[in-house]
Amino acid sequence: MDKKRRDFLKIAGISTLAGLGGPAVVDRLVNGTSPVGANAAREYDPDAQGETHKAGAGEHGEAAEGAKTRKRWGIVIDLRKFREDPELAEKAIKVCNYNHNVPHFTNKRHEVKWIWLTEFENAFPEHSQYHKDTKTLETEVLVLCNHCDSPPCVRACPTKATFKSPDGIVGMDYHRCIGCRFCMAACPYGSRSFNWRDPRAGLDMKKINRKFPTRMRGVVEKCNMCVERVGIGLQPACVEVCSESKAMIFGDLNDPNSEIRQVLKNNFTIQRKPSMGTHPSVFYIV
Amino acid sequence: MLEKALRGNKYYWMWLGFLGTFMAIGAICYVRQYNYGLGMTGMSRDVSWGLYISQFTYLVGVAAGGVMLVLPYYIHNYKEFGRITILGEFLAIASLVMCLMFIIVDLGQPIRAFNVMLHPTPHSMLFWDMLVLNGYLFLNLLCGWVILTAEHKEVPPPKWIYPFVYISIPFAISIHTVTAMLYCGLPGRHFWLSAIIAPRFLASAFAAGPSLIVVAALILKRISKFDAGKKAIDKMVTIILYAALTNAFFVCLEFFVAYYSNVPAHKAALNYLFFGITEHGVTYNNLVPFMYGFVILGVIAIALLSIPYTRKKNEFFLGLGCVLMFISLWLDKGVGFVLGGFVPNPLEQITEYYPTPNEIMITIAVWCTGFFILSILYKIAVKVEEDIHG
Ligand code: SF4
Ligand code: SF4
Ligand code: SF4
Numbered sequence: 001m002d003k004k005r006r007d008f009l010k011i012a013g014i015s016t017l018a019g020l021g022g023p024a025v026v027d028r029l030v031n032g033t034s035p036v037g038a039n040a041a042r043e044y045d046p047d048a049q050g051e052t053h054k055a056g057a058g059e060h061g062e063a064a065e066g067a068k069t070r071k072r073w074g075i076v077i078d079l080r081k082f083r084e085d086p087e088l089a090e091k092a093i094k095v096c097n098y099n100h101n102v103p104h105f106t107n108k109r110h111e112v113k114w115i116w117l118t119e120f121e122n123a124f125p126e127h128s129q130y131h132k133d134t135k136t137l138e139t140e141v142l143v144l145c146n147h148c149d150s151p152p153c154v155r156a157c158p159t160k161a162t163f164k165s166p167d168g169i170v171g172m173d174y175h176r177c178i179g180c181r182f183c184m185a186a187c188p189y190g191s192r193s194f195n196w197r198d199p200r201a202g203l204d205m206k207k208i209n210r211k212f213p214t215r216m217r218g219v220v221e222k223c224n225m226c227v228e229r230v231g232i233g234l235q236p237a238c239v240e241v242c243s244e245s246k247a248m249i250f251g252d253l254n255d256p257n258s259e260i261r262q263v264l265k266n267n268f269t270i271q272r273k274p275s276m277g278t279h280p281s282v283f284y285i286v
Numbered sequence: 287m288l289e290k291a292l293r294g295n296k297y298y299w300m301w302l303g304f305l306g307t308f309m310a311i312g313a314i315c316y317v318r319q320y321n322y323g324l325g326m327t328g329m330s331r332d333v334s335w336g337l338y339i340s341q342f343t344y345l346v347g348v349a350a351g352g353v354m355l356v357l358p359y360y361i362h363n364y365k366e367f368g369r370i371t372i373l374g375e376f377l378a379i380a381s382l383v384m385c386l387m388f389i390i391v392d393l394g395q396p397i398r399a400f401n402v403m404l405h406p407t408p409h410s411m412l413f414w415d416m417l418v419l420n421g422y423l424f425l426n427l428l429c430g431w432v433i434l435t436a437e438h439k440e441v442p443p444p445k446w447i448y449p450f451v452y453i454s455i456p457f458a459i460s461i462h463t464v465t466a467m468l469y470c471g472l473p474g475r476h477f478w479l480s481a482i483i484a485p486r487f488l489a490s491a492f493a494a495g496p497s498l499i500v501v502a503a504l505i506l507k508r509i510s511k512f513d514a515g516k517k518a519i520d521k522m523v524t525i526i527l528y529a530a531l532t533n534a535f536f537v538c539l540e541f542f543v544a545y546y547s548n549v550p551a552h553k554a555a556l557n558y559l560f561f562g563i564t565e566h567g568v569t570y571n572n573l574v575p576f577m578y579g580f581v582i583l584g585v586i587a588i589a590l591l592s593i594p595y596t597r598k599k600n601e602f603f604l605g606l607g608c609v610l611m612f613i614s615l616w617l618d619k620g621v622g623f624v625l626g627g628f629v630p631n632p633l634e635q636i637t638e639y640y641p642t643p644n645e646i647m648i649t650i651a652v653w654c655t656g657f658f659i660l661s662i663l664y665k666i667a668v669k670v671e672e673d674i675h676g
Contacts, residue, residue, distance in 0.1 A: 108637075109330040122633040125551075143633075152473050158412035159401040178401050179324070179394015182412050184334040188474025190632035194334060194394065196325035217323035218394025276473040 072168035073147065073225060074253040074281035075239065076263050079139050081247030088247055089117050089142050092238035099226070099237045101214045103195075103202025112193040112202070114223040115144040115238060124284075126273055136286065144238075145170060145191040145223040146272060146280030156186035162220070168253070168281055169225045177219040184220060188276045192222045253281060287438060290669040291662045297509070302661060305654040312651015315644045316391060324394055327645040332637035333628040337649045338392035342385050344494070344620035345656070346465045347487060349381035349422065351495010353458035354525050360451050366518040369671065372437075373499050373514075375430035376663035378458075381495075382423040384656035391648055411467045418460045425454040430663075438670045462487045469627065477555030477627045480543075486536040487619070492529035494615040496522045497608040502664065504605045511675065512668040520597075523604070527591050530611060534584065537618075554634075559626040563636060570629070570636045576621045583614035 082089050096102065096115045103112050120132075123141035147170045154164050161177035164170050184192045198217045208214060212228060215221055226236035235243070239250040251260030269283040319326040329336040352374030358364035359371045390396050407413050429451050436443040466484035473479070500522050503514035544552040557563050560578075562571025590596045590607030597604055630636050641649070 107325075109328070110325050111331050113331070118633055122635060125634045155409050156411070156472070158407050158410040158416070159398075159405045160407050161401070176398070176401055176405065177395065178398045180389075180392070180412060181334045181394070182410070182468070184331075185469075185475065185628075186472045188472075188632050190332070193331055195323065196327075196329070197323040216395075217325075220394075273474065278473065 070166060070254060072149070072253045072281060073230060074168070074251065074260055074283065075225075075236070076249040076260055076267075076269060076283045076285065077142055078247050078249070078263075078267075078285045079141060080285060081242070081245045082142065083135065083139060085245060085247070088242055088245065089140065091241045092142060092248070093117070095237045095241045096223070099209055099229075100212055100224070101199070101203055101208050102221075103199040105197075105202045110196045110202070112195065112199065112221065114193070114221070115142060117141065118143055123272060124270065126275060127270065139286070141284065142238075143189070143191070143272070144282065145225070146189055146278065146282045147223075147225055149279035149281060150277060152186040152188065152276075152278060153183035153192065156182045158182065165227070167230075169227055169230070171224055171227055172219075172221055174213070174215050174219045174221065179218040179220065181220065188273055188278065189280075192220050194218075194220050287435060287666055287670065290666045293669075294665060298661075298665065302658060305658045305661070308647075308654040309651050309658065312648050312654070315647040315651070318644060319391070319648065320396075324392075326642060328639050328641045330637055330639070332631040332635070333625065333639035335392070335624055335628070336639055337641045337645055338388045340620050340624035341649060341652070342388040342392070343465060343487075343624055344616055345381045345385045345388070346419070346461055347491030347615075347619060348495045348498060349378040349385065350458045350462040350488070350491045351493075352378040352426075352499070353455055354492050354496050354522070354529075355499065356451065356458070357455055358521070360448075361455070364521070366515055366521060369512075370499065370503060370514045370518055370522075372430060372434055372667045373502055373664065374495070375426045375433075376667060377495065377499060377502070377660060378426040379423065379430065379663060380656045380660035382419060382426070383659055384652050385419060386423075387652045387655060388649075391652065411464060411471060415461075415464045415468060418457060418464050422454065422457045422461050425450055425457055429454060434667060434670055437674065440674060459488065462491050469624075474632050475627050476549075476551040480540065482536050482539060486533060486540075489529050489533040489536060490615045490619055493526045493533060494612055494619075496526050496529075497611040497615075500526070500608045501605055501612070502660075504601055504608075506664065506668055510668045511672045519604075523591050523597060523608075526608070526611060527588065530584065530588055530591075530615075533615070533618075534588075554630055555626045558629045558636070559622050563630070565636055570638050572638050572640065573622055573626060576617045580614050580617035580622065583610045583617070587611035587614055 093115055097104070100114060102114050105111060117140040120127075120136050120139045120141055123143050147168055149168065151162075151164055151170050153162050154160075154170060157163075158180065159176050159178055161173045162170065162183050163173070179194065181194055184194060195215055195217045199215050203214065226234070226238075229236060234240070235250050236248075239248040242248045249260050249263050251258040253260060253264075255261060263285075264283060267285045269285050271280045271283055274280075327336055327338075355367050355371045355374035359367040390399060393399060402413060402416055429447060432447045433443045463484045466487045469475070469478035470480060470483040500519055503512075503519060506512040507514065541556065544556050554563070558570065559573050562569050562574050564570075587607050587610035590603050590610065595603075596607065625639055628637075628639070
């Protein structure tokens with residue numbers, strides 16, 4: 001079967017699904033693919049993180065009654081808006097880099113990235129097409145950590161230096177990380193960076209953000225979904241710079257009345273590599 | 287018994303001095319890496335494990351390979367292996383020390399290594415790997431030492447040691463299985479995501495470890511009175527052959543699955559390793575020569591070890607066959623397996639890895655440390671044997 005036909009079938013299948021179930025299906029995609037019920041039933045305990053991946057994808061939203069009391073932060077990225085305003089993505093990257101003192105090195109080997117632009121086919125290798133439509137060809141996609149609901153990086157980490165918080169954010173403890181980079185091998189999205197050298201050498205120390213720590217060499221880092229902002233009720237920095245155009249929408253995936261859930265209900269969204277069973281919390285509207 | 291390591295002829299000291307020189311150079315290189323960070327190596331965001339971890343993976347196999355002597359001797363009472371089992375146990379010790387050193391030099395924050403024990407994390411395979419590796423190291427130190435001491439005193443080994451010897455057999459299997467699980471349980475790394483990784487690791491380990499032991503036995507026969515015995519060596523060569531053929535069979539299966547199913551993600555790493563990938567007009571093939579080496583040397587080694595003349599009549603060819611086998615399997619597992627798994631990266635881009643001179647020197651130094659320890663341990667074992675048999 002050629003790629004075009006396969007994709008046609010895929011899309012046809014999804015549309016049938018959407019046609020049959022309507023918005024309910026979207027609900028189910030959000031809840032069903034995330035074993036929130038299982039997570040919600042357990043008090044947060046960093047030493048029990050491994051349990052998360054045991055919960056299968058088969059659980060339904062209905063089972064997730066308790067989920068309403070527990071948050072699961074997520075982001076929808078609307079690529080249409082980014083096509084309209086090509087500068088938007090740069091802004092989002094810049095503000096993240098500034099906020100989190102992400103170092104910049106010219107040597108590609110030392111690169112550290114939290115959020116960056118990549119080609120559509122690199123972000124979504126499972127969605128390859130034979131002849132791409134011009135829109136897709138032109139689209140560069142913002143990629144960042146997916147804050148997976150079943151994160152392989154957390155499963156792999158031997159020290160719990162990377163962990164999943166009860167609100168769904170996959171965070172890092174830079175002081176516990178031993179720099180074994182097992183999590184980097186485990187992440188199917190290439191979302192993680194290692195500090196191959198002192199990150200301060202890649203920053204203009206006069207212009208750093210004093211409110212956020214710089215890291216030491218030898219530890220792993222990645223997008224932290226702006227825990228430091230979300231914790232005090234703000235939106236992630238990258239979402240905030242796009243707020244006018246609503247190119248990025250942040251919110252609680254477990255709250256059926258949240259804006260993000262309305263967007264998910266009314267739009268066809270895709271996730272990166274859903275077949276990996278990671279249940280990403282970042283969605284894309286193409 | 288340790289004092290036996292302190293008496294040797296001038297070649298012994300020259301050999302140790304030679305190894306020591308590289309160890310010293312490597313130590314300086316490590317200090318440089320420690321002060322600058324792992325940016326001193328050729329690793330990157332895309333190829334985040336390099337020579338260190340690939341050597342580690344290979345050496346776990348060499349350590350596990352010793353079980354191919356312990357098992358026939360203790361379980362099947364194959365008496366011929368009586369004198370060389372100790373070589374297997376001591377090889378395991380030296381290999382495990384190298385493994386642990388390779389892990390440490392690969393850590394970004396080596397000082398925090400104990401966090402693995404302070405925050406035990408049973409869902410991480412690295413945690414289990416640490417447990418079984420240290421457990422196997424302990425078992426080999428204990429068994430090797432107790433049994434050699436008994437031999438030294440010319441008494442049978444104490445009864446209480448046997449349970450430890452028997453436990454060490456499943457432990458040997460487990461160290462390589464858990465090491466395979468570091469790789470084969472990761473989503474999105476299609477080259478590693480294969481249930482055959484653990485059996486393949488074991489097969490190549492059971493060829494690589496005994497190969498080195500045969501080479502050591504042949505050398506020891508020349509330079510000392512330690513003679514492993516023709517029968518024992520011949521039996522080992524049989525084991526090596528079967529293990530190497532099994533490994534080759536498993537590699538062929540990997541090829542079949544990838545190319546017959548024609549799933550691009552499964553083919554990608556094999557394409558890169560064996561044929562090179564061309565993307566946007568650039569060809570990436572820096573590992574192809576190594577993989578060709580693996581296949582060609584492997585075929586030559588298998589031939590040398592199976593043709594009766596080279597196997598039985600000529601010790602030079604026998605030794606050469608074993609050396610080539612060791613190198614061939616090293617190219618496969620100590621180079622290709624780990625590095626190839628990172629290409630292409632999760633975003634299907636290609637970044638090639640070239641180790642830096644500093645990194646290579648550290649790698650050589652760790653190998654030299656291993657051989658340093660091995661030489662001392664073998665020296666002791668040989669001396670004990672010589673004292674008994676005059
Ligand atoms: S995207 Fe990668 S780093 Fe982020 S949570 Fe998922 S597995 Fe972990
Ligand atoms: S590098 Fe740090 S965060 Fe990643 S697995 Fe190792 S200890 Fe955990
Ligand atoms: S959510 Fe925060 S940390 Fe993540 S990419 Fe956006 S700004 Fe950066």
